[in-house]
Amino acid sequence: MSKTDHLHADRLLPSADPALSVARELYEAVKDLPIISPHGHTLPQWFAENEPFSDPAALFLTPDHYVLRMLRSRAISYDALGVPRKDNGEVAEGREAWRLFAANFHLFAATPSKLWVDHSLQWCFGINESLNAENADAIYDTIDARLADDDMRPLALLDKANVEAIATTEFALDELPYHQIMADNGLIGRVRTTYRPDDVTDPDAPGFAANIERLGELTGQDVANWEGLIEAHRHRRAFFRTMGAVATDHGVPTANTVDLALGEKQTLLNHALSGQLDAAGAELFRAQMLTEMAGLSAEDGMVMQIHAGSRRNTDPLLMNERGPNLGADIPTQSNFVTGLQPLLARFGNAEGLRVILFTLDETTYARELAPMAGYWPSLMIGPPWWFHDSPQGIRRYLDGVVESAGFYNLAGFNDDTRALLSIPARHDVWRREVCRFLAEFVAEHRLSKQSAAEIAAHLSYQAAKDAYRL
Template structure:
């Protein structure tokens, strides 16, 4: 009988914290791979200073805005632009209100990210508050006038190797075209997000599809013309660095309809006679179509399912989307992805990364699925769960079924530029803490933990997104 390590699975004989610190020292300075996010490409194309501290830390960050909104603070007073053009608070006034209510963020990842950014980028260690608001504002504002805080320099200082923005199918990519013309290529890439022409719940879907046809020269009234229009746009996006597509859908449902049914569905969408069920079926069929195109061109497919978006109609009407009113919902991945995986899940060129808001599915569905399907990877903890506790829950639930190498590493999914290194640092610390506990219990060797820490901190994302 083979005798295993006598302390295997028993409480650690060597402090896990010591092991974790040693692992972290080997990964903390690795370059950052940010293959999915929502930073503004104009920042990098124009490389001009940020206007003020509020535009850097407050107005683009829906995590921050939603907490302040929850305590009754007005978006007008927080300086969030309105669709009607009416005036809102100026940067300093918005900042003062934010600072006076900064105590609300105790225990949240937002505070972790902001504190990290203030210290790393500006050397500020004082707690943000009503009393320190003006002094900190002035210190940040002065630093923003220096070359070190220009957007491209921020990427340099944070050691960001690759960062991807996200643009819709109708976007002509002027900022990416400018960067390409300037020779600033490779580091900042776009991502193809076709929701503006695949989601019939959008009021402008028929007009968007018409524009889509004009943009590509395809007859989008025919199903094959519609799919070829996507083929053309995907190629255009790839010419500007895209390696991935992104799909924000309320469910993970997919479909594989006969051509006659697909055409009838498209006819109803174009005529504006489609029902809510039609809209869901159209999204479901388009996910399968995007997977089939991914088999053709090798673009990595990301599905962000399970967000109930724009749940506050007043906010959406006044100011638009992505301002904090999106809420997670339950999601069925096994049944939802059945049609897509049945059609092309065994294709060697398909890579599908699932981003999960419904944590109850990690151990029950996503980890077992990724542990079988060669085309499927589990994306990192996302949105409400890219936090210390969220990362711990994620690793606890997915690793034993999916292993470490069926995970897509980490990406920050942020609109707040300075939070990128902070978010990656939290991920790396939590990965090392997790591995330190397993080494201490003799579940894995120290050398394995070292390899996994480096993989999940850096290489996993490059591999998952096929970044060369």
């Protein structure tokens, strides 16, 4: 493979004129726009302490569950990949893990992970060849030597990528010590937290009853009482806003909501705290909590993100050995029309409410999400997420939603990543695919070039700022 073929300047753009020339022009105008990253899972410790990354594997491999799950699917041990264990047992060191990653990099052909890694190697380290067993050590040494430089520290990488704003995501009980450090250093605003209360809204969360008790301690509220529980959330949300939070996030298995009477809600809470909820009861509790969170968002203006449709941590061995978020999550079907109806009936017309919907069930794009966002002023459609944050996934998404929802009911792009260097890579893929989509419309005389340029800039930058009220 030649270096020209490796990362072609026209990658992902249309293959021929007239659309190719239009896409090139559109892309040239948006490729260097600042990045708005309003939802993600990078570690706040990186930005608070601004220390160098320890080695190339810590930068590219161990934080990236997209990479890990593919290697796991080929029976490659997480021990051999250097993924830490709960018992602090021995795992491979960085170079050894990197060699294994490189030797198996061919597994990622045609996946977005290959695009992201190739882009990151070129963008950050000037490496213009794809990783393999033969060049593994040379590439490792090139990266490792550069990691000691000040321009490779986390805050400098944000500068290099032109990241204007980035949000991390923390649970309700997190006391945000790293954001406190960032506040002292004047970084809040560029870096923000996000309120994710799953630890105290999902009865299936580990240690749920103890979590609720801790929520009461942090807020001084009687959380054994339903109204006290909601008041405790109100207090925690206010605290998170002091650390820049403009949004909440809810990782739920379904989009189900309910609107129960106070007595029924109290009974649910009583059963949850005593460990008496069955699976149906736990789902009912989560459904009611989504409605409650919508009410609080209508009140305080925090943008509500609903990430529905994942069955998480499906491998109990992996969960017991190493914990969550390591690749064993699987998409499930979702029903947004029926599921969200109680929430929308109660709060859908509230002036202050904004809900951004994310799905792993692509069949809902045209059937549910686009018509819903095309009517309800409180709803917007989040970008293709997780398994569908990919060139083909973006194409299916735009094809599915634009005709019913238009471009301006879309929330732009957020990279939702744990791997810092993949942020500019992911945004670049989004911008190329947006330009490709719009160029085809121009070539077919369905959009003017001027309109396409305005929409490309909106979806690449302004849409996320508007959606998240930044």
